[in-house]
Amino acid sequence: MTLWRIRATVDDRPGYLSVLTASLALRGVNILAVQVHTTEAGAVDDFLVDAPETLGEADLLAAVEKGRGRNCWVARSEARGLVDQPTRVLGLATRLVRDPDATGEALRALLGAETVTWRPVPVVAAGPAGAGGAVTAGVDGTRMRLGDGAGGSFDLARVAPDFTPAEYARAQALVELAATVVQRAAEQVTLVLPDGSEVVVRPAGPDDLPAVLALHERCSARSLHRRYLSGAGRPSPERVRRLLDPARGTTLVAVETDPAGSAESVVAMANLLGEGDQAEAALLVADDRQRRGLGGALLRRLVARADRAGYAALELHVHTGNTPMLRTLHRLGRPMRLDRDGPVVTVTLPLDPRPSPART
Secondary structure (H helix, E strand, O other): EEEEEEEEEEEOOOHHHHHOOOOOOOOEEEEEEEEEEEEEOEEEEEEEEEEEEOOOOOHHHHHHHHHOEEEEEEEEHHHHHHOOOOHHHHHHHHHHHHHHHHHHHHHHHOOOOOOEEEEEOOOOOOOOOOOHHHHOOEOOEEEEEEEOOOOEEEEEEOOOOOHHHHHEEEEEEEEHHHHHHHHHHHHHHHEEOOOOOOEEEEEOOHHHHHHHHHHHHOOHHHHHHHHOOOOOOOOOHHHHHHHHHHOEEEEEEEEEEOOOOOOOEEEEEEEEEEEOOOEEEEEEOOOOOOOOHHHHHHHHHHHHHHHOOOOOOEEEEEEEOOOOHHHHHOOOOOOOOEEOOOOOEEEEEEEOOOOOOHHH
16 A cells, blocks of 8 residues: 555536546546645645555656646655544644643644744734734745734744645634633632632633533522522523523633542532623522622622623622622622612623723
8 A cells, every 4th residue: 555645726617526536546546535625726636545556656646637637746645644634633622622832733733834933923814914013824835824812823834735725724723722722721710718618710611511510400499590580490401501602701610629639510600691782690609609709709700801891781680589699799899770670680780891802
């Protein structure tokens, strides 16, 4: 078995890919994998093939040209090339979740780049160099520039072949994933509550669904009613999933670790949901963790996030019997308006609206 990588451009028209593959097949070349990258110049076809030992680089180039391919690049490959591209990308993404500092190595492995250089220079999406020395993100032949969400940019280069828009999109997604992991780690804080106990507060995500569902199982009907203002009992898993990954806003979870450090449990959830110029906040704290200052600590963090995001006001809908929450709100020491509608009080906290490029 002799593995080769072949990349060639063909006209993006019906039947042209089949002409190229037929030309390779006539020479006994077995196509193991193919990816098609759509570009302005045509369809760039990326093949991994198994060719007879008698065929060399010149033979494969001739076969591609006979099949109406152009801008052809051919290189020997290794057995690891048999791993398909989606599987490779997922593996690299898993690695970055564990070690976001390995972004450069992941880009090199994904794209076969000869050099990967990080620079403290921001990028703009397109067009000429921007203010403050910003440079343009994108591809230029065998060079690529990616924006780093944590600040700065990555410059990549390889000898051949030219980078494609699809490769750029995959690489940019990996860089953004690493930046998100770093940001989440920076947003994680340890709170020391008034009774001396400690909890870790961090942004929630879809992976927290089982632990948050377990939190709902531990909560009494009264606590759930105060959170959701409904007599329907526990919310559906689908609703909880949406709360953990809101379209606009953020959700925080408070996590405790057992004494052995081997297991975590979510003991509270705090939601900040944006709608228009206002945001809505809500808390759920496990019954055995109430009246320990945890709800107040989470509420203060939600107010601070709403402030930074530029919302004009923050609303909470509180049952009139939820005296601890009403007391916690008053302890914030901020102006507020209370509007009662039956058993529910809507508490509105005016905020300091400041421009924000992207609300959290």
